[in-house]
Amino acid sequence: MTNPLAGLFKARQQEAARLDLFNRGMRLCGEHLAARGAKPTPWLTQAIGTFAVSLATPSADPFDALLQVGKRALEAGGDGSLNLALGVAGTSTLIRQRSKGAWRLHGLALDGLGRGDEALESYERYLSLQQNGGAAPEIARRIDTLRRRRACLDEAVALFPEAGSPLRGMLGGPTAATAPEFAAQVRAKVAEHGVGDPAVRRLLELYGTYRRLVERDGMPDPLLGGTTPIDVGGLRGLVAERTVCVVANAEEVASSGLGSEIDGYDLVVRCDSFRLRAEGTGERTDLHAVSLRGDTPWDGPAWTAPVGVRLVFGDPAAGWRRALRQRLAPGAQEHVGDASLRRPLGDPALLGEDDWGRETTTAFTVVRLLDFLDVSPRLDLVGFTLPGRLRPRETEWVRERATHIHDSKMRIALR
Template structure:
């Protein structure tokens, strides 16, 4: 005979176990905060806020603390440092115990282990994340990282076979953090060069493997370095792509999405959109001829890939190293036909292009691409839609626009510069 109370007891046991896990997560957060005695950064502030939201959700009977716990892990990754990564890992481990089939929790756990240099463990978590994804769901960044970790391990395994005696120790490096493994791999390579000379075929192959390994430590590999045939363009190439075409720069404002101007927007030869945009046939239109995006934050390469289709993609950012890494990691193969090269990464301040001082690093993406298109001066029509209200542009930018406006149509939120 089935005990009618058995199900109730089981449910209560599971709920008690979850409460214990959430309490453990909160203790991890408390330990992290207690150990912080230096001046907090912006990222520390965001992490502290996320911890506060998580703590508050534990005291709200109707709230589900799980998403708040994951957000703590994400902010801990952003905060960085060994302590931030350790907190992210502790939170991720707790989250995967609370929900063993959570895709987000396994991805977070993989990223934390990856950041700590524990590649083999990260690989297992990334693979678990992929198995939980449904058919057709995007996971390009995880797939790329899995490929990178596998290729790094393959370098070590092949290098170990070249000199079986001393090379045996290389197999153990696959499970060590990259900051530890890379110097040991380098020492092994130097020793073999000294022992056999640089002309030895096995030594040459060893050095090739070491070079590949170091590149894969510095940055993720790319399955398609040519990005599906994407063509880089400089200033001259961009001018040729824009010349003679009517151009419309569309705001991401909600008013545009509900404006009913979609058909008029799509009638322009080149529709320009910025940052995280949305398209809608009846509102903001569906076409995107040029997508402009600005890199923000200390680690802009960690953002989501730019997968929305666009004819031209311009990425604005500085310094050059961060720009190169972000472009390498976030461009998606086949998502654009042309991509701006390094000559277009900071058009306002580049003395070889506009070289205009005084705009500062916080210039909006919309104004940056607008000023660039205005400078090229090859479009018979250059309009802005949805930038007619305060706050869409910075005050100095809005002043620049209105000083050069040839026509303003309030009914259609349109400002014409040509």
Template sequence: MTNPLAGLFRARRKEAATPALYARGMRLCGEHLAARGDTSTPRQARLDQAIGAFAASLDNPSADSFDALLRVGEHALKADGDSGLGLALAVADTSTRIRQRSKGAWRLRGLALDGLGRDPEALESYERYLSLLQNTDAAAEVARRVDTLRRRRACLEAAAALFPEDGSALRGLPGRPTAAVEPEFAAYVRAQVARHGAGDPAVRRLVALYSGYRRLVERSGMSDPLLGGSTPIGVGDLRGLVAGRTVCLVSDTGALAGSTLGAEIDRYDLVVRCDTFRVRAADTGERTGLHAVSLRGDTPWEGPAWTQSAGVRLVFGDPAGNWRRAVRQRLVPGAQEHIGDASLRRPLDDPALLGEDGWGTGTTTAFTVLRLLDFLDVSPRLDLIGFSGPGRLRPPEAEWVMDRATHVDDSKMRIALR
């Protein structure tokens, strides 16, 4: 006979265990801080603030201690190298014990294990995270990491099968940390080349598998390298796409709320929007012919994917390595028809293009794309809408715009440069 009180007793035992788990989380934070010493960086300072917020939440009935603990783990991922990853993993393990169906906790665990090179465990955590999601489209980056880890394992398994008599040296590698796999895989390849010669078909296949594995270690694979048919374009191509078309650059600062300018905006041939924009049909219009975005921060590839539909997407950023990685990781197949190539990644200070001194790296995205379109000088009409108030552009940028404005219509928040 089923005991009707069994469920209640289990729930009470679980509630009693939770304070102990939060105490464990606090102890982990304290041990990490004690081991770290006095060194501090901006990322470590943000981690310290997250730990402080978590500590304060434990004595505040209205605070969400679970979310505060997850934030500690998220900041730990980005701070202190392996010690930070170790704290993130410990926090994730504690979080999954507090809430076994927490999507955030399983994602954190996967990221920490991934960073530590523990591929099989990371794969299990990522798969658990995806299984808890209602909409897997929201986790495109995690799905890509899962695909990457599976492809890395497939490379090792295929390599082990090429020389059955020697393949035992590779068969145990898929379960080991990446840092241990790479040198052993490389040594195995060198040994087979020496034994069978570089011209042997199986050796050539082995080298190809090793090269594929190394690429997948360096960066995540792309399920669709052609991005759904998106066409890379350079300066000349962009000029051809803009030539003869009326253009408006639309602000997304909230200035257009209640403006009812949406229909008028959509009548332009090319509507340009910047960074993370919101579309309200009545006020901002619905069309996006060109989306420009600037990369910010030390790890710009970690930002959200660019899912907004656009005819052309221009990504501004430097250095080149960060730009390439961000483009690979944040572009979404089918979300754009054209994507700007490396010749368009820093138009203001590229001597091959504008090469203008004095703007620095902190220009707003809106001014960068406006200056580029003005330089191309192929549009019969180039307007800004919603940029007339303070704060939409930086003072030197606003001064540049007003010096060249041919007409200002305050009633429609329009500044015309043509």
């Protein structure tokens, strides 16, 4: 005879185990805050506080709050924060074994700590949980990079398979230890066999590839699906004799009902992160402009929204190049601005107006560039009539040059 209370007891046991795991997550947070020398960022501290509140709120589900702690710890960087992110991720995978976000976080934390082989296992688990079989572009690129790095090590070991070879000890080790050990073994083999030895030459090639893949991710499609770079002249040719509107990423625009009017322009420009709501924002994006912010702008999400032209503004050049390598998605744009368009305001070959500063909004940068090119019969800003959409000095510049301001349509005409 089936015990009708068995299911209830099992459910209570599972809930108790789940609560223990959340408490474990809270202990990890407390230990991190109490650790000597730990200096959590305000965002990490806030995330921990939100998680603590969720644990004390019966109606709340603390799982997402716990994941947010891991994400903030990951952003904070440093071994202490990365270990917190790893502990949080491991706890999260026990609470929900099929959580894509938890396995992704687990892989990123391991990767940040240089534990590439373990990170690859977590990334592959994340990939297996994707219903459509596809990972986020940055994760797919990272998986490819880690596999290629491991292939370099495997082939290096196979070149000198003698028993007890120090090269074998590299497999599965953290990157911080593997890279110098690999370099030492390369020097040893060159000294022992000479650079004329075919196996040594191949070992040198493998080491060079491995070092490049440690310093930056590989590009599965270097041609980016046929994306064509354009310079200032190319952009001028694409814009010439076309009506242009630059659309703000504002809720007022999304609910404005201006969608058909916006799509009526020859060239629709959007900036940074944007969302489309057909009846308000329109559906087309012909030119996407984005500014690189922060110390590591290459770590942001890939630019996957399909557009005609993508302009990426950023300085210094090395960070700009790395961001393009890591964030441009193959096939997501027909054209991408080259180095001549990466800092149009400060470039002496273009405007040479250094006094605008690095915090200039993306919208103003692209408006000022299009105004400077002076080849469009109509250049309008939609959604920038309200305060706060541009910086005060930018607003002043725009209004001084406006030929018409239509508040009810949220439109400023510069032509």
